[in-house]
Amino acid sequence: MPEFVTRRIRESAPGRRTSPALSVLSDLVHNTGAAARSATVFGDPVSSGGSTVVPVARITSLTSMGGGSSRLFAAGGDGAGGGGFVRARPAGFIVLDDAGVRFQGIRQPVTMLVLPLAVVAGLTAARIVGVTLREARRRRNQRAHCAPAAEAPSGDSGSDTERPA
Structure with a gap:
């Protein structure tokens, strides 16, 4: 979670008591987002001779959290929950050498x-x-x-009372 969001959550109600569950959850989400870096997944840049190779990754991070507290009958209770995922995929690498800087994409x-x-x-x-x-x-x-035509009821009189039931 970006630092400005965490700061806004903590400063949103200066006079109110901050829920311990929400504080822990906020820190957990912040640390998860901070760990979503290319170096965490693919390693640090590698130098050899006059060249340096820097890995580049596409990072997707989704986090969600929520919580609440109750002051019903002076019995304070609180709770929080959250979840999320981080996905890292290789995008390429940057090569720094005497010829200059170039990006090599991974198809x-x-x-x-x-x-x-x-x-x-x-x-x-x-x-x-x-x-x-x-x-x-x-x-x-x-x-x-192809279906045969429906036949008319038989009888000479043609009255409505003589129809078969």
């Missing part, structure tokens, strides 16, 4: 395949549904044309 072929495969899967599903609906409609129309 992610799986990421490049996801969108085309999703489009193909969507088109295939749409085609299957379309063919299935068209075939069901064709069969329904075929049954309607």
